[in-house]
Amino acid sequence: MQSVLISGVMFMSIWAFAAMGYDKRQAKKKGQRIPERTLWLLAIIGGGIGAYFGMQVFRHKTRHTAFRIGFLLLAIIHGIGILYLLGIHIPGISEV
Numbered sequence: 001m002q003s004v005l006i007s008g009v010m011f012m013s014i015w016a017f018a019a020m021g022y023d024k025r026q027a028k029k030k031g032q033r034i035p036e037r038t039l040w041l042l043a044i045i046g047g048g049i050g051a052y053f054g055m056q057v058f059r060h061k062t063r064h065t066a067f068r069i070g071f072l073l074l075a076i077i078h079g080i081g082i083l084y085l086l087g088i089h090i091p092g093i094s095e096v
Helices: 002-029 036-057 065-085
Strands: none
Touching (some): 002 036
């Protein structure tokens, strides 16, 4: 079960990263864009890490405070979740 969840987060992160790159490319070409709602959905359902790194790598949506803070928080949450599933204890975070 753990490997399925980790694989899902990895898959969604790759998808979100690619979506950020595609949307940035479309923005430069004045082409059809990916709706912001879709970018958020990809980030929320497991792609927070990829969305955040995609935002940084492609310099896309970096002026939107909601994206900067939201994607960072989702990346942190998903990262902590992966570490928890791997059995890695994080100091300062209480055990549930």
